[in-house]
Amino acid sequence: MGVVSRSVGNAFRNKVRSGAVVVILAVAIGLALAMLVANQAVGAKVDSLKASVGNNLTVNPAGSRGGLGGGNPLTTADATKAAAVAHVTGVNGTLTVRLANAATASTSGSAGGPADRGGAAGRFGSSGTTSLVSAVQPGVLGQRNNGTGSTGSPTGGTAGGTTQPTFTIPIQATGVSSPTTAAGTALKLTGGAQLSDFAANSTQALVGSTLAAKNSLKVGSTFTVQTRTMKVTGIFDAGDAFDNNGIYLPLAATQTLVDQAGQLSSLNVVVDSIENVAATQAALTTALGASNVDVTAGSNNLQSAITSLGTVQNISLIAFIASLVTAGLIVLLIMIMVVRERRREIGVLKAIGASNRTIGVQFTLEALVLVVLGTVVGAVVAAFSSNPIVSALVAGNTGSTVSAAGPVRGGGFGGGGFGGGGFTRTRGAFAGASQLIGTISTSVGWQTLVLGAVGILAIAAIGALIPALLTARVRPIEVLRGE
Amino acid sequence: MLQVKDVVKSFNSGDRTIKPVNGVSFSLEQGTFAAILGKSGSGKSTLLSLLGALDKATSGDVIVDDVNISTLPDRKLTAYRRDDIGFVFQSYNLIPNLSAKENVMLPMEFAGVSHGERSKRAAELLNQVELTEEMHGRLANRLSGGMQQRVAIARALANNPKLILADEPTGNLDDETGELIIALLRQLAHGKKTTILVVTHDHALAAQTDRKFRLARGQITEA
Secondary structure: OOHHHEEEEEHOOHHHHHHHHHHOOOOOOHHHHHHHHHHHHHHHHHHHHHHHHOEEEEOOOOOOOHHOOOOOEEHHHHHHHHHOOOOEEEEEHHHHHHOOOOOOOOOOEOOOOOOOOOOOOOOOOOOEOOOOOOOOEEEHHHHHHHOOEEOOOOOOOOEEEEOOOOOOOOEEEEEEOEEEOOOOOOOOEEEEOOOOOOOOOOEEEEEHHHHHEEEEOOOOOOEEEEEEEEEEEEOOOOOOHHHOEEEEEEEEOOOOOOOOOOOOOEEEEEEEOHHHHHHHHHHHHHOOOOOEEEEEHHHHHHHHHHHHHHHHHHHHHHHHHHHHHHHHHHHHHHHHHHHOOOOOOOHHHHHHHOHHHHHHHHHHHHHHHOOOOOOHHHHHHHHHHHHHOOOOOOOHHHHHOOOOOOOOOOOOOOOOOOOOOOOOOOOOOOHHHHHHHHHOOOOOHHHHHHHHHHOOOOOOOOHHHHHHHHOOOOOOHHHHHOO | OOOEEEEEEEEEEEEEEEEEEEEEEEEEEEOOEEEEEOOOOOOHHHHHHHHHHOOOOOEEEEEEOOHHHHHHHHHHHHHHHOOOEEOOOOOOOOOOEEHHHHHHHHHHHHHOOHHHHHHHHHHHHHHHOOOOOOHHEEEEHHOOHHHHHHHHHHHHOOOOOOOOEEEOOOOOHHHHHHOOOOOOOHHHHHHHHHEEEEEEEEHHHHHOOOOOEEEEOEEEEOO
């Protein structure tokens, strides 16, 4: 029997006490690991935010945000100017239009003219028609005060004695020049493939999942936009019912179909580094004309989000250290108790030739056996508790619910209907910090486990060594005499 | 082999200085079986702990094979206890959750002996003290007092020490087992030339030793 097997055996001399110690250690170590996981997950989220949003600027026609009107639409010439500004590494223009259901538009007879991005609006502010039927019902709010201030119903109503036409929510079509959203992020497909043909005569389309379900569309199905038959290449999931009620089309095809050649709704501008965002924002405003465009930076919200997440990171780091120290104190106190109980044994071991080092190693190994068991159980505890802990920390410090997954989006329309004009939702510009944070996913990787375990074992070794060496230093007779 | 020169051990109790060992001097040749007799509290066990380097003398010299252990640093004292001394305690002091054999193997483990060799030698030593094979694997706390004392003697012999110090080795044993232990110690002294010093108040044991000393009020005289 060597010192290792002797230590393992000694660790379970008192099985009830050892079991209790392992449980207590598991809670402390589990909490420490969960905090370490939380710290790393939040750190990764900060990096991700900086990478995805931090360098982006959004350019919109002046005053168009919020659906309350706006100036002239952006053009491809504006995109070219933006691309020439210093520190700009990429420009992604999009055109967002609304399509009314062809059947509904023909019966109402009053589909409005081009009204995107503000400006004079028709009743429904649509730019064209489609064979698709909206998957979103306007409900009571959508029918209320629709031009006259009276409350209608989804099937029509009266206002001041005048019969109001049935209101339906138009379908948002976004023209893109690459397989990304207006915010520059890739769409999450649930089936099919991304857009690949971006020519003006392209017939490719991506359809949101709820819209596809409403219209019984699958990959390969067809529908019409204006007079062109489009083919579904993919079904996407943007995270909520409203976004999933839209379609993505090639930019040039969209411009052709709605007769808005060369026009853009917004530009997503990528800056070379987060440090140059402010300067580039000013340069873009100057280059495109302050009266023509609004240039907004996601970094305002980003800063707020990072500050909030930084608080969570600090809390989790402090909690990790506190849990680690607690685990160390538990080991220290337990080993003080164990060593005091076994002073006689230590005296005997010294009397028969054990060195202080041998005694220190034996008691340290005994403590490590308990800590290793506590770490194994604690890792399981951490695996199950880290997500709820991160959720609670993030929600408590940012007001964000970490389960609110989905793309970043701007505000811009109230609950009182859409009759006043365009309600194109500009993405990114008005996103709040909590929306920006979105989902934080945690994972207990082996690196985290190794890092946490090394810290815990180091603390445990110190906690076991101190009482063992203090006792081992005394003369054998001092511990034997008292027995 | 063993020279004890004017050894004093004193400690303070309140405002008094107590000297359980006060200027003790004697010497023993190799292979001597000797006994120190004395009443309880006469300083016998204290003297034994000084000779076994379990404690430090206040003054004086303890010389074992020309090495003055009174001046050795802690690290060398550990080696002295491990290699040169075998200590038999009155209350056995075995490690309770280890088997008889594992207890005997411990000093050899500290001396760096390989597992196979120490297992073999431990079995030999336990056989030598007449502990049957089936008892070798029994936990120490499940052995009778006589068996535990035999295991303690086997453990003291593990590293072939020059000097065995035994504190009341028969104090907790019945007469029959006590005689067995005495015979064993005599055989070790005379057969293996191991120097053995026992402290006892058992005159039957003392009668069988080669030399007898009497300790009273901290001072020693040869009987």
